[in-house]
Amino acid sequence: MNMAPKQQKEDANRKSTCILAVETSCDETSVAIVRDGREVLVNLVASQIETHKAFGGVVPEVASRQHVECITLLMEQAISESGVAPEELTAIAVTEGPGLVGALLVGIMAAKALAFALDKPLIGTHHIAGHIYANRLTEEIQYPAIALVVSGGHTEIVRMESEGRFEVMGQTRDDAVGEAYDKVARALGYPYPGGPHVDRAAQAAESAVPLPRVWLEEGSYDFSLSGLKSAVLNLVNQSRMKGEEVDAGGIARGFQESVVEVLVGKAIRAVHEFGAKQLLLCGGVAANGGLRSELAARCAAESITLAIPPMKYCTDNAAMIGAAAHVKWIHGEVSDLYIKGEPGMSLEGWSVGASGAR
Amino acid sequence: MEKHNRPEGRILALDTSSAAQAVAVLDENGVLYESCNPAERNHSVNLLPEIERALRESGTDKRELAGIAVGIGPGSYTGVRIAVTSAKTLAWALKLPIAAVSSLEAQAASGREAASPQGRGWIVPLVDARRGQAYTALFGTPELPASGGDAAEGNAPNGGTENAARLKRLADDAILMVDDWTARIADRLKKLPESERPEYVLFTGETEKHAETVRGLAELAGLRTEQVLLRDCPAEGRWIGRIGRLKLAAGETSDAHALLPNYTQVTEAEANLLRRP
Ligand SMILES: [Zn+2]
Numbered sequence: 001m002n003m004a005p006k007q008q009k010e011d012a013n014r015k016s017t018c019i020l021a022v023e024t025s026c027d028e029t030s031v032a033i034v035r036d037g038r039e040v041l042v043n044l045v046a047s048q049i050e051t052h053k054a055f056g057g058v059v060p061e062v063a064s065r066q067h068v069e070c071i072t073l074l075m076e077q078a079i080s081e082s083g084v085a086p087e088e089l090t091a092i093a094v095t096e097g098p099g100l101v102g103a104l105l106v107g108i109m110a111a112k113a114l115a116f117a118l119d120k121p122l123i124g125t126h127h128i129a130g131h132i133y134a135n136r137l138t139e140e141i142q143y144p145a146i147a148l149v150v151s152g153g154h155t156e157i158v159r160m161e162s163e164g165r166f167e168v169m170g171q172t173r174d175d176a177v178g179e180a181y182d183k184v185a186r187a188l189g190y191p192y193p194g195g196p197h198v199d200r201a202a203q204a205a206e207s208a209v210p211l212p213r214v215w216l217e218e219g220s221y222d223f224s225l226s227g228l229k230s231a232v233l234n235l236v237n238q239s240r241m242k243g244e245e246v247d248a249g250g251i252a253r254g255f256q257e258s259v260v261e262v263l264v265g266k267a268i269r270a271v272h273e274f275g276a277k278q279l280l281l282c283g284g285v286a287a288n289g290g291l292r293s294e295l296a297a298r299c300a301a302e303s304i305t306l307a308i309p310p311m312k313y314c315t316d317n318a319a320m321i322g323a324a325a326h327v328k329w330i331h332g333e334v335s336d337l338y339i340k341g342e343p344g345m346s347l348e349g350w351s352v353g354a355s356g357a358r
Numbered sequence: 359m360e361k362h363n364r365p366e367g368r369i370l371a372l373d374t375s376s377a378a379q380a381v382a383v384l385d386e387n388g389v390l391y392e393s394c395n396p397a398e399r400n401h402s403v404n405l406l407p408e409i410e411r412a413l414r415e416s417g418t419d420k421r422e423l424a425g426i427a428v429g430i431g432p433g434s435y436t437g438v439r440i441a442v443t444s445a446k447t448l449a450w451a452l453k454l455p456i457a458a459v460s461s462l463e464a465q466a467a468s469g470r471e472a473a474s475p476q477g478r479g480w481i482v483p484l485v486d487a488r489r490g491q492a493y494t495a496l497f498g499t500p501e502l503p504a505s506g507g508d509a510a511e512g513n514a515p516n517g518g519t520e521n522a523a524r525l526k527r528l529a530d531d532a533i534l535m536v537d538d539w540t541a542r543i544a545d546r547l548k549k550l551p552e553s554e555r556p557e558y559v560l561f562t563g564e565t566e567k568h569a570e571t572v573r574g575l576a577e578l579a580g581l582r583t584e585q586v587l588l589r590d591c592p593a594e595g596r597w598i599g600r601i602g603r604l605k606l607a608a609g610e611t612s613d614a615h616a617l618l619p620n621y622t623q624v625t626e627a628e629a630n631l632l633r634r635p
Contacts, residue, residue, distance in 0.1 A: 059627040061435060065618075068439055072450045073615045086451070102436050105402050109443040112406040117420065117451035337406040 017090040017329060020078065020114070021322030024067045024107030025099025025127050026153070027051075027058045031074040032318035033082040033089075037326030038136050041082040043312070043319040046070045049193065056192045057182070060100045067106035075114065086118050091334065093325030096124035097345030098153070104341030112337050123325040124335040126350040127316075128154060129166065131282040133327065134313040134320035142277040142305070148267040150291070151283030151316075152178030152193075155263075156347075157221045157270050164327040164352030169270055170221025177259060177285050180225040184255050187236045188248045199288050202256035205249030209235065211258045221266050228258055256290045264295050271304050278305045286314040327352060367424025368416070369606065370409065370448075371599030374401040374441040375433030375461040376485050376564065381408045382595025383416040384603060389596045390416035401440045409444070425611075426454050427602020429461035429593055431620045432493040432531050433485045438619040449614040457602035458612045460620070461485070462495045462531050462563070463524070464593035464601055469562025470499070470525070471597075473589040477557035481525060482543065482572070484536070484563040492536050492568060493622060496529035496543065498556065524601060533622050536568045544578035560587040 015036060023030040032043040048066050052058045079086055094111030097104060108124075115122040131154075132147045146169075147158040155172035175183070178195055185194020188201070211231055214224045232255050239246045271279050281295060286308055299306040313320055328334070331352045349355060368390070373380040379397035383390045391412045397404050413420055428445035431438035438461070449456040465483040478499050485493040547555065559581070561572045565588045576586045605611070624632070 054631060055627050059625065061625045062627055064435070064439060065621070065625070068443055068446075068618060071443065072446050075447070076450065076615070102439070105436060106439055106443050109402060109405070109440050110447045113444045113447035114451050116406055116410065117448050337410065338403050340400075340402045 017326060018084050018088060019091050019093050019123070019322045019325050019329065020075070020089050021093040021125070021318040021325060022071070022075070022107040022111045023095045023127075023130070023316060023318040023321045024071070024103050025095045025097070026103060026316055027063045028316045029067045029070050029074060029107075030316065030318035031071075031078040032322050033078050033084055034137075034319055034322030034326065037133075037323050037330075040137055040319045041084065042078045043317055044074050044078050044081075045317050046074060053192055056186075058100075060102055063100060064102040064106055067103055071106060071110045075110065089118065089120055091115075091121040091123050091325065091329055092118070093123040093125050093321050095127050095130065095321050096335070096339055097342030098127055099341070099343060101341040101343045104343070108339060108341055112339070116337060121329075121334040122337065122339070123328050123333075124339040125321045125325045125328070126345055126347050127321075128156065128158070128347050129324040129327075129350055130320035131314075132158060132160070132166075132280060133324035134282060134309040134317075135280045135307050136323045137313050137319055138309055139307060141280065141307075144274060144276050145278045145280055146267060146270045146274065146276040147280040147282055148263065148295075149283045150177045150263065150281070150285035150288075152176060152182070152285075154283060155223050155225070157267060158347065159270065159274055159276070164331060166347045166351050168347055170223065170266065172223040172225060174224055174226035175229060177223075177225065177263070178283075180229045180259070181285070183229050184232050184252070187233050188246065188252060195285065195288065198252045198256065199290055201249045201252035202290055203253075205253035207250055207253070208257050209247060209250040209254035211254040213258050213262055215262060215265075221270060223262065223266070225259070228255065256288075260291050260294045263291060264298055267295070268298055268302065268304065278307060281306065281308045282314065284315045287311055368418050368422065369425045369427055369599055369603055370412065370423055371427040371595045371602055372405070372409065372441045372445060373429030373459075373461050373464065373593045373595065373598045374405060375429050375431045375438045376465075376592055378592030379404060379408065380429070380593055380595035380598060381405070381412045382599045383412050383418055384596065384599040389599070390418070392595045394592055394594055401437055405440060405444055420448075420452060423452065423454055425602070425606045426456045427459050427598050427606070428456065428617075429464055429598050430458045430617070431461050432533065432622040433461055435619070435621060438621070442617060442619045446614045446617045449617075455606055455611040456614055456617060457605040457610060458617055459598050459601045459605065460495070460531055461593045461598075462493060463497065463527070464597040465563045465591065466495070466497045466525055467597040467601065468594040469560060469589050469591040472591045473560055473562070473587055475558050475560055475587055479558040479560055480528070480543075480556040481560045481562060484561060484565055484568055484572075486564045486567050487533050490535050490537065491533055492539070492564070493531065493533050494536070494539055495527070495531045497525035498528050500524065500526055524604060531620060531622055536571045540572055540575050541578060544575055547579040547581070558585045558587055560589060562589045562591045565590050
C-alpha cells in the first residue's frame with residue numbers, strides 16, 4: 001500500500017459513519033440520521049405550513065417557537081426509529097446558515113447541546129450545500145457538476161469542480177424564484193403558498209400572456225426576477241382598472257414560461273461552458289412541473305445527465321444536511337461549540353479546504 | 359429513572375433571558391462555579407463553551423449531574439430560547455430531571471441579596487421590554503420564624519441559603535406598562551393594613567430606563583423616598599440554581615420535551631390574527 005496517510009484517513013472516514021442532522025433554517029423542523037452520506041435511516045420533518053398559511057407567509061417568531069416545541073421530540077424519535085444508539089453516532093450536523101437567524105438558533109443550540117452531551121463532533125453545515133447534496137441520497141454525484149438551486153429563498157447556479165468545492169456562478173439580484181412565485185400567486189388571488197397554484201394554472205392554460213425574458217448582461221449567470229414580477233402586477237392592475245376579468249391562467253403561463261426559459265437557458269449554458277458531467281436540480285422549486293419538464297426535455301435533447309432528487313429531499317429536510325455534513329467529515333473538517341446562526345453564510349466559504357481545518 | 363431521586367447531587371443552572379449570561383454549578387454545600395457575563399447578542403456563541411468550562415472548573419462530570427435548573431424567562435424571546443433549548447436537550451440526552459425557574463424570581467432573589475435591605479419587603483423585578491413596558495412580577499420576602507431568620511445560614515443540617523424558603527409570589531410574571539404597574543402596586547400598598555405593609559419596595563433587574571417612573575411609587579403610595587429602593591441586578595446563576603434545587607427536591611420537575619419558554623404573550627402576528635373580525 002502506498003497511499004498517503006491523508007488518503008488513508010479519508011478512506012476510513014468515508015465508511016461506517018452515522019450522522020444525526022438537524023435543520024431549522026425556516027419553517028420546517030427536521031431531524032435525520034444518515035449513514036455514509038447516502039443512506040437515509042430516518043428523515044423526520046415537522047412542517048409548520050398549516051400554521052403559516054393563516055399568516056399568508058412564514059412568521060419568523062412563530063417558526064422559532066414551534067422549533068423549540070418539537071426539536072427534542074424529533075431527535076428522540078429519530079434515534080429510536082433508526083435503531084442507532086446515541087453513542088454509535090459519528091457526529092451531529094446542523095444547518096448553520098443561511099436562514100432565519102432566530103429559527104437557525106434553535107437547531108444550533110440543540111445540536112451543540114447534543115454534541116456536548118454525547119461527546120460527539122459538531123458539523124455546522126451550509127443549507128444550500130445541503131440542497132445540492134440531497135442528490136447524493138439517491139445517486140453518486142459526477143464531478144465536475146453544475147447545480148441549479150431554486151427555492152423560496154435561493155436562486156443560484158453553482159459549479160462544483162470536485163467533492164465539497166462550491167463556486168457560485170450566478171445568483172438572483174433581487175427576488176428568489178420561490179419568492180417571485182409567491183408574490184405573483186398573491187396578485188392572481190391564490191392562497192399561500194402560491195407556487196404550486198401558479199404552476200398548475202400555467203400548465204392548464206391554453207395560451208400565454210407575453211412577458212419579458214430577463215437575461216441581464218451577455219454571459220451573466222445572474223438572475224433578476226423583480227422586473228418580471230412588476231410586469232405581472234401591472235397586468236393585473238390594468239385589467240382590474242378596466243373592469244376586465246384577470247386572465248390568471250394566461251398570466252401564470254406567461255410568467256412561468258419566462259422564468260423557466262431563463263433558468264433552463266442559463267443552467268444549460270453553464271453545463272456546456274464548464275464541461276460538466278451532470279446537471280443537478282435542487283431546492284423546493286424543483287417540484288415545479290413546468291421547470292422539470294422543460295429542463296428534462298432540454299437535457300435529453302443535448303445529452304446532458306440530469307439529476308433531480310425525490311421531492312421529499314428537495315424541500316427543506318435534515319437528511320440533505322447529513323449528506324452535506326458527511327463531505328466535511330470525510331475531509332476532517334468539524335466545527336467547535338462557538339458556532340452561531342449565520343443568516344448570510346457564504347457557500348464558497350464553506351467549501352472543503354476553504355477556511356483551513358476549523 | 360433512578361437518577362430522578364438524587365436531590366443531593368450537583369446541578370447545572372443557566373439563564374440567558376436578559377443581557378447577562380448566567381451559568382452556575384451547585385451542590386448541597388453551595389456554589390461551586392458561577393459566572394455572569396454581559397454577553398448580549400452572543401448568548402448563542404458562548405453558552406455551551408461556558409457550560410463546558412463550568413463543569414470542568416467545578417470538577418463535575420456531566421454524567422454525574424443530578425439535575426438542571428433553567429431560567430425560562432420572561433425576557434428576550436431569542437435569549438430565552440437559547441437557554442431553554444440547550445437545557446431541554448441536555449436534560450433529554452443526559453436523562454436528567456429539569457426544573458423550570460422564573461427568571462424574574464431569580465432576579466428578585468439576586469437583587470435582594472445584592473441590596474440586602476433589612477426587614478420585610480416587596481421586590482419588583484424588571485426586564486425592559488421597550489416602549490415603556492417591562493417583564494415584571496411582584497414578590498414578598500418570606501415570613502421567617504422569629505427565632506430563625508437569616509442568621510440560621512450555615513448552621514442547620516441542610517443549612518446554607520438553600521434552606522431559606524423562596525420569595526413569596528404576589529403577582530404572576532407578565533409584560534406590563536411600567537407606569538400602570540407602579541400605580542397598581544401603589545394601590546395594593548394603600549389597601550394593606552399598617553401591620554402588613556412592607557418596610558421597603560425594592561425594584562431590581564434592569565431598573566435604569568424606568569428609574570424615574572418607579573421612584574414615583576413613594577409619592578403614589580405614601581412611602582418615604584428611602585423606602586423605595588433601586589438595584590440593577592441580573593438573574594444570577596446561583597439563584598436559578600437555588601430555586602431550581604428547591605423545585606427538584608419538591609418534585610416540581612418538567613418534562614424535557616414539553617419545557618418551553620414563558621413568553622407571557624402570543625406573537626404579534628397571532629395577536630393581529632385574533633383581532634381580525
Ligand atoms: Zn431550503
